[in-house]
Amino acid sequence: MTKQLVFGHQSPDTDAVVAAKAFSYLQNKLGFDTEAVALGSLSEETKFVLDYFNEPEPRIIETAKNEVESVMLVDHNEFQQSVSDIADLVVTDVVDHHRIANFTTNMPLNFRSEAVGCSSTVIWKMFNENGIEIPANIAGLMMSAIISDTLLFKSPTTTPVDVEATKALSKISNTDYNVYGLDMLKAGTNLSSKTEEELINGDAKSFDMAGKTVRVAQVNTVDLEEVFNREAALVSAIEADSKTNNYDLFLLLVTNILDSDSELLVVGEPKEMVEKAFNKKLVDDKLSLPGVVSRKKQVVPQLQTVFEA
Known part of the structure; x- marks a missing residue:
């Protein structure tokens, strides 16, 4: 089977990185050959999350056509937010929670977009729909992404499904989402060392x-x-x-x-x-x-x- 790359948007936030990892894991369990990559350097918050759950950082790419013919997108669909050569690639899957704009394909695709607070919430639902067990570390990552995107449920983008997903993922990862969530958000606010x-x-x-x-x-x-x-x-x-x-x-x-x-x-x-x-x-x-x-x-x-x- 031909390999595919899975990635979120440029200047990746925690959900862009986590959703790529979670969706890649799900797709591999469903029989596809995928690798989660990132379109830029990781934030301090994302590094904190990956380190906490003992997950390696994804490989960073600038172009994809030199490696694969087709890709899967998470946490974005607008081409100007994607990999630089996106127009030369076949998009087979999209999982998102944003507006849909400037997006066209020549081939049919699997497109899943829901009005929830985080792409990882949608992927959590897809794990459940396919009966695929979520490993503890992946659950911790997904919980982190939802906390990040919803600012621990303070954001108006938060939906009851986000809260439900967070509680379920916290149990799988054996993590107190309230205590951990505040520590995680604070880790992303260490700005003094940044240019x-x-x-x-x-x-x-x-x-x-x-x-x-x-x-x-x-x-x-x-x-x-x-x-x-x-x-x-x-x-x-x-x-x-x-x-x-x-x-x-x-x-x-x-x-x-x-x-x-x-x-x-x-x-x-x-x-x-x-x-x-x-x-x-x-x-x-x-x-x-x-x-x-x-x-x-x-x-x-x-x-x-x-x-x-």
Whole structure:
């Protein structure tokens, strides 16, 4: 059987890495030959998770066509978020929980997308549907991904299914998800050793909005001031990155995971679209967004609406 690669989006977060590993394991149990890989360096949070459950880091790739003819995508479907040569590959499977955009294939495929808080929640359901037992370490990884994407159920993206999956996976992995979850989230907020370039690209996605390329990055912290003390350097890094990659508008969403509030830094144009999206005026290119923690549900749809109006 021909080998396939399984991977999440560029600038992988914990779910992108974990979902690839979990889905690859499931597919291999179902008779396919797959390998989970990543499309970029791993975050501190993801490294914490893999180390905790004694799971090796995935191999990082830049292109896939030189290795395989077909691939499976998890935690994304938009081509601009995928491997650079995605257009030259056959996509046989997608498991996602985001909007569907800029996605076309020439061949039929297995496409599973659900409005839940995490791709690993969908994969948990697929394990159950296929009667495949989840190993303890894989269960721990999947539990971690759900905690990460839902911010331990504080995010508005959280559904009852996410909570149910987390509790079930915590039992399999023999892990107290509340205690472990807070430790895991805090591990991802150690930002002092990161460069500005690492901060703006650690968890970032690009979106096509009415012909404009909008980049939305998110940084989790327990101290907003710690991040914004580096504002000038962050702006310089964003401007350089935008010039290199032709981003029209770059938004850096800095989220305090303890109080579930965010501050938004905006670089590029058209800034007025950001003001319209949140019905607020920018102050020194920043917006205070109390209660906003989800890029997927509380930032991107609002921007998309005003860009397409």
